[in-house]
Amino acid sequence: MKYTLAELAQKIGGRVVGDGSVEISGVGSLTGAEPGQVSFVADAGYRERARQTRAAALIAANEDLADLKPLIVTPEPYRAFVKAAELFTETETIVRGVHASAAVHAQALLGREVSIGPAAVVEKGARIGDRVIIGAGCYVGTGVEVGEDSRLYPGVVIYPGTLLGRRVAVHAGTVIGSDGFGYLLGPKGHTKKPQLGRVVIEDDVEIGANCAIDRAALDATVIGAGSKLDNLVHVAHGVVLGKNCVILALVAIGGSARMGDNVIISAQCMIKDNVTIGNNVMIAAGSGIPDDVEDGAVMWGFPAVPFARAQRIYARWKQLPELFTRVRELERKLEAAAPLKPRPKPKRAPAKKSRRKK
Template identity: 40%
Template sequence: MMKSVTLADLASHIGASVRGDASYQVNRLATLASATAEQVSFLANEKYRSQLADTGAGAVIMHPDADDGRARNALLTTNPYLGYAKVAQLLDTSPKRAQDIHPTAVISAQANLGKNVAVGAHAVIESGAHIADNVVIGAQCFVGENVEIGEGSRLFPQVTLYHNVVLGKGCTVHSSSTIGADGFGWATENGKWVKIPQLGRVIVGDNVDIGANSSIDRGALDDTIIGSGCIIDNLVQIGHNVVLGEGTAIAGQAGIAGSTRIGKNCLIGGQAGLGGHIEIADNVQLHGQAMVTKSIDKAGVYASGNPVAPQGEWAKTGVRYRQLPDLFKRVKALETKLNIKDQ
């Protein structure tokens, strides 16, 4: 059953002020375009300001400068997107966490489980695992030997933690992600591949969120380290011995090759590719599809790749690109003929 909350309570929760009826009640969040009178919406992007005129929302979270009086009620805050996030937490309708251990779970007698640990159907917890208080392990998860899971962390169904992985406090790992699989380490002998055992661990700090179907490889010798407060989207690949600084965010389908070190509070766009054995400074932002092959030692925003263009324009650009070597030779020949030296 959805709970109703007054605007006064929401304003107190998010640090906003109310314009309108503070006793008005809402029970869900919705977009400006789809909201009804029982729902609260938000305006954090000027692109959607025109929707204020027609929104059916009972209240809108917005910046004071955006309030032109058209919304029925308003929650006014200098950071409406953050306000939206906090209201979403308050009105979250996700199922409550499990409270017990399912009879089909397979738990080693040598595993150590803390208080109020919940384990879903057909989950496996192996010898030496240490599970702290208030941990939730979803259905069909696998927790390998000597894994450590910190207090209050949650594994959604079908997560795999290989042996010796350390997961900090308050972490969330979404379905089908794998932490601690072998890194991509191979030697060659007479034209054949020779496997290099990966002897390190993966150490994940506190309050890390890892999306679905992502993979973090264990270290070859030293550990792969994910700093506290990092957020990792779905379908992200992190190679062996990577070090990820605190507070860094990685969007979907990004790939980070082995032994790369990324600083604190970086933003890595979707499908970005980072080569191995490089270093990225703190506070670096990489646009989507950025290809990084060398270290970046200064904070800032970096981009590469080709933005979308009409097909005809894109085709002409491709032709011109292939003509560049010949064009360069022709320009050099003209410079030589005119006795123009390189500046």
């Protein structure tokens, strides 16, 4: 598929500066683009890369690079580039129907134009919506509901009773609805608590590969509409995640934690169980959240504190070696002026006498 630069600009919402008749056949990065492709420039700092690129045209925020290449100018170059990439993405051919090796229970309900791949299993009472794609080797448990236009990539496991909304995507190897980690601890052994709840995944959620989302002990673990989870995310039992949240890789969310809408949690964060995180919160990578977080906060650190305070702490922390050197110098100067008395050692408590009879 090809577009002229002028046609492409119209489709992605920008204006052409330069030759609008240039033919565009695909997209690429500044360093990897081939002739005939379009790339994007985030800001003028990429001018040297833009000078060296083989791309036929660039998407940019202003006309500063018009002397180098024909441009599509738009206020949000990256968003426009994503739209362009979608236009050039080849549509995957999906074979509709049930593969001969799939096992679909007679009492499962299948919608129109579903695709169920090789060796997939759909259990009794499952309800599969229209145009749902279930990849090879997936397991869909008893009573599971999968909303229309959703997709389970190969090897996904959906435990019984789970509810998936419309347009949900779950990538390979993810397990949804497994038992929460709940035990009554004791010196003679640990007793498992029954995990009687379920998982609810709302509309337009995308879940990356190899995630684990546990069922609640009694009620529901909820992933709010529009939320996006990266690979290798663990959501423990009873967590309630708000709408449009973004959770990056290697995040672990403790049981019964509650989060508002539009929360962004960067990679390798740990969220303590039972904490409440407000709306529009941002948590920087590697942070640990031991307490509640108010709306709109930006947190960083382990344990996390407000970002501005964390920056001050980190700046002082980097100065510790020099600070210790200065302290030792001051001690030597003080001792030279007036020798310091050594600190007395704390007295040890007398040992208790044994009461055992001889």
